[in-house]
Amino acid sequence: MNNKLINAWNKMYEKLESWLDSIVINLPNILIAIFVFIVALVASKYISKLAEKILNKSKLQPSMKNLISKFISIAVVIIGLFLILGILNLDKALNTILAGAGVAGLAVGLALQGALANTYSGIILSYIKHIKFGDWIETNDYQGEVIDIDLRAVTIKQVDNNLVYIPNKLVVDNPIKNYSTTAQSRVILECGVGYESDLRFVEKLTKEIIVSNFEAVQEKDDVLFLWREFGDSSISYELRFWINSTSALEVAKAKSETMILMKEAYDKNNINIPFPIRTLDFPKDFNFKKVTQET
Structure with missing residues (x-):
């Protein structure tokens, strides 16, 4: 041993x-x-x-x-x-x-x-010019400002300041709406006025409101005003105009401000913005007291 x-x-x-x-x-x-x-x-x-x-x-x-x-x-x-x-x-x-x-x-x-699919997609997103830092985009049912693009995900900041991390593969495979590809954004607003209204005056007044309060609109012809239909309680129209911003938040603010200005102007000129109502037609010999007593 x-x-x-x-x-x-x-x-x-x-x-x-x-x-x-x-x-x-x-x-x-x-x-x-x-x-x-x-x-x-x-x-x-x-x-x-x-x-x-x-x-x-x-x-x-x-x-x-x-x-x-x-x-x-x-x-x-x-x-x-x-x-x-x-x-x-x-x-x-x-x-x-x-x-x-x-x-x-x-x-x-x-x-x-x-993981490799996300990495490859991240390389693609980093190279293409359709998305860049600071752009306001909408993809995969999320909307916000692009603040980061790495090899795993695209990070966007929403209007409420929350961060959303979307895997790169989903961004590449799904449609992307980029609000920042142009210098301006369009505000679209729908409204309606009563049947007793002077339609030409309503159109003129509404265009004057937009021209007076938004720098991007220089003249009335820059405002698109279209009467849409004879509704149940109002004659509806669609209003479109441009603002000098690509942020969806600024578009929402412009739309809100427009609604306030229109309501104030319409009230001063006795223009009615009706709400849905229902008219009941009773026979002439209809007895309300009898119906009330029976019930």
Whole structure:
């Protein structure tokens, strides 16, 4: 038993001694590899900052600039790792790592299909010009201002100041309504006046209200006024005009202000905005007292 222990110890000692010899022999390469690794880390940081400065001169979105600079930084570190493996004479290990990375990459890709789809969609959203920071958009039944686009989700701030995080894949796969693609937005308002009203006067007065209170409307012809139909209790019309804003909140404010101004002007000119009413026609010989007594 003692001989076996002694033999095992001798073999282990010989193995450790061979490892120590290998370390001593390869010590210069190890020191060079450590130096290369440090240089790669420092270089990745400075090259990333340099790439950001160059990209800031382009018209790419901030999210796309950050993404490209990060990829460049990662690429520099990977190149440094390949150099280190070459310095340490681990070429065979490199081939093994690459083969294993291929199999692992396939397994990870199958397991993370949703996450990878969001990442790919995030790259697309960062590159296209249809959506950018500050735009007011509507997608997937949510509406708000775009404040961030990353590799996972698009972040929008709603009118009530709540943040909504929408996965990139849903934004790419579904329709997007961008209110900020033009410099102006259209306000659409529907209303109605009584049948006794002078329709031409109503139209003239309403247009004057809009021209007097909104800078984007220079003359009456800029206001679209359309009579729509003879309703049950009123003659309805549709009013359309432009404002100098792309925010849905500003459109809502303009619509609210228009309603106040119209109500004030209509009241001063005895123009009635009727509400639905029901007229009951009773026979001439109808006896209300008798019906009341019976009930």
